[in-house]
Every structure is written in C-alpha cells, then in structure tokens.
Amino acid sequence: MIRALWTAGTGMNVQQVNLDIIANNIANVNTNGFKRSRADFQDLMYQTLRLQGIKTGEGNQVPTGIEIGHGAMLAAVQKVFMQGDFQETQNELDIAIEGNGFLTVIMPTGEKGYTRSCSLKRDSDGKIVTSDGYALEPSITIPNNTISISIRPNGTVSAKIANQSEPQQLGTIELAMFPNPSGLKSMGKSLYMETDASGSPITGKPGEDGRGTLLQGFLEMSNVNVMQEMINLIVGQRAYEVNSKAIQAADEMLQMANNVRR
C-alpha cells in the first residue's frame, strides 16, 4: 500500500501533540512562575531505494539517489526557562526571582521539589510554605509577634518584632541552580524535580555564582506570550490540515487503482 498514508499520518500525529502543548501553554497564561513548553520535531528515518554514488551498469555514477522519508516525529518537549514579567503585589511574602534559580521545597513524600512560583505563605506554626503548604528548604520560621518581614535581594530574611528595636535575622532563602534546567521533570503545581538529565542542584545564596536575586513584593508571571502561541496555533492547525489533504490524495490514488477493473 502507498506509504504516503502513514507518512502524512505521522505528520498529523505530531501536529496533534503540538496543539496539546500550545493548549497547555495558553491554559497557563496567568499561572505565576509558569514556563512555556516547546515541541521539537524531527524527520523519521529514510528508506533508500537507490543509493547515491553507486556505479550503474554503464559505468556512470548515480549523482542522486532515491530516499523516501517516513514522516515526522516528536523529538523533545522542552521547557523554555525564559524570565517572565514581574507583577507588583506588595505582599511581603511574595518574591520574584530575577535571573536563574529555583526555590527548594520539601514535598509530602520527603523528596525535594523546585519551583519558581514564589507566592509564599505562613502556616499555623509560622513556617514559610508555598501555596500548597510545602515547607521551604532550609526552613524559616516567623515568630508570632512579627510586625513586618523584609527579604533582601541576597536572600536574607529578617523580621521586625514587637517591642524590639533591632530587626531579627531569621534565616536565608537559598536558590538551586541546575546545569540543564530543561532536563527537569515537571510535576505540575509549578513544581519541578531533579532527573539524571538535569544534573544535581547546586544551592547557594541568591546573587552568587550566576544565581538570580530576590525581589520582595513582586511575583513572576507566566512567560507565555499569547501572540506567539496564537501564531503557533494557526501554523499547527494549518499543518494538520495540509497533512489530512495528503492522506486524502493518497486515498484517492488507491481508489483509482481499485477502480481500474470495474
């Protein structure tokens, strides 16, 4: 049977995944700390019907061969860790990371998770936690009678406590960096986990060794660019359409072949 049917089918498959990814990006256009994903395509292997460069019976060399490709496939879905825009919230526990790095949190399973969605809260014990209640690592506890909290760009957290003239230093928020952030596993809930591909995290103070700095009272918005996603959506949809046309054409050819003998 004609290969074109399956070849165009792989093209449709790939575009379907592409649309899935675009849809997820668009759904997260207002998710703080969200990083957009990008689908990366490759062509599939080729079937060589005649190799270029071989000698023909008359002693000539075949200048070009016949290669027939088998369509396209998805090579990778890459997270694009570009900086998102900042939004001022004036909330004293909202922080935005300006530059590279992730906050480290302890997940309920005891494993470490990494996030850039830093809309932090206080739990009943005064511990600083994420919106899902995961504690920061290293953990910082805010005393009960605190009036205001200040977070310096270098990560130092200090609190102004009632009846004390000097602010009290509570600890330091550390940032984790990865050799290959695109290799992190997305866990949902704006969390990422370490994998073999991402390499081990290197934690340290913000502002040191290429780590970003912290900005109190701001949140990092999603880095999804709606215009870009819309263009990708149009292109993806049209590519899907043209692939379906190729399937139709191949189908018509088969139909004609079947109709030779009436």
Next chain:
Amino acid sequence: MLKGIYRTLTGKAVTERRMEMVANNIANSLTPGYKASRPVFKMVDDLIGSQGESAGEQPAATGSYTLSSYINFADAAMVESGNNLDVGIEGDGFFVVTLNNKNMYTRNGQFTLNNEKKLVTMDGNIVMGEGGEITIDGSDIKIESDGTIYVDKKYANKIKVVTFDDKTKLKNYGRSLFVNEDVQAVEKTPEKYLLKQGFYEASNVDVIKEMIEMMSTLRAYESYTKVDQFFSEMMSKLINLGRM
C-alpha cells in the same frame, strides 16, 4: 498483447513514490532545519523492447520512468525564539554533531545542555566546536555571528560550521541529521555564513509548492488509470471480436 499497460504500471509506481515524497515533505513542514526532498524524473528510451522488431523501425516512443531525488538545501526562514541556546545558520553550512563516533551534520540549531554542561542537540548528540566538545558553564551565554561562544564574557569555544563542495553526496539520516557517505568529500569551512543566537531555522518546505506537486501527482495517477481502463476496454473488444 498490448505493451502499453505495463508502461503505465511503471508510471504509476513512480507516481506513488512521488506522492510519498510529497507526504514526507508535508509531514515535516514544521520540523526545524528540515530540507525538502524533490523528485526527479528521467525518461529512458525503451531500446530493449524495440530490438526484436523489424530493422529501420523507430524505437517505440514510450519510455519507462526512473525516479531519483535530491535534497533542496535552500535556506529557510529564521524563527525568533529568544532561547539563548538556539542558533540559526544564515547561508551555507551545517553544525557538526557526533553520533556513534561519526560526524553527522544538521541545520537544526535547537540546542540544550546535558548534565555535564555540554552543548547537545535535543536527542543528546554532542555538538562539536573548533576545540572539541563545547562545555558551557555559566549563565551569560553570548554566541557571536562567527560561532565564537563567550560564557560570562570569557572565550569558551567556537561552534564548528562546515560545508561540502558537492552537497548532493549528503544523505538524509532522519532525526534532522545528514550523513556524508562519500569518503572523497571533505569538510570545509563555508566562505560566508552568519550564526544568529536566539533564532532557529524553520523547515524549508513550501506548502503551496507541495500542494501543487500533490495535485499534479494525483492527476497524473488519474491519467494512468484512465489509460489502463482504455487498454482494458480495447482488449475486451479484441477478445469479444470472435463472438460477433
């Protein structure tokens, strides 16, 4: 028997291959760095078939088609991605990646880093620089138009870009890679090229061209079918002649 019906058969086989090529181009219309394959037809005079016929007779003007293909290495549009590890080549040249200790060539400049901080393709194949494998350890990455990489304002390596005198010897390997199977062809530095950081090269498939190609292929196939039907009718008439 009528010979024509076998000739339409070769024509149909060739047309099917042509359709498959079009389908592959269309399937890869969004694959970065993909280069479209184009079919080539040659008509071969059917000399062998005419030898048995009486001397002085012209060889039958029917021919069997042979199909070959070539890769169209024309530049494609640059897409701005803002990703600082995306590199597009403007002009002649290929990136060099290693796969099973063999050099492969690609125009897909969507790179990333592996866990050893080496520059790799999305498949994890190592991208070669002038000074061997490229290690990027730092956050401020600047790639100049000649491929020189500065990490944190210090020279790190230079991305190797090569080309060949005769690119028809390059073969598609799949996975956006090209392989050179001609031992005589040697890598050389292209005369004119520009690397653009934050961009990647799109596919050079022209969808309009592919649609036209698809339509003409389909119609050619239809014509062959019509001729087949005509031959079939003729033969049917011949067979039924005796019954009249």
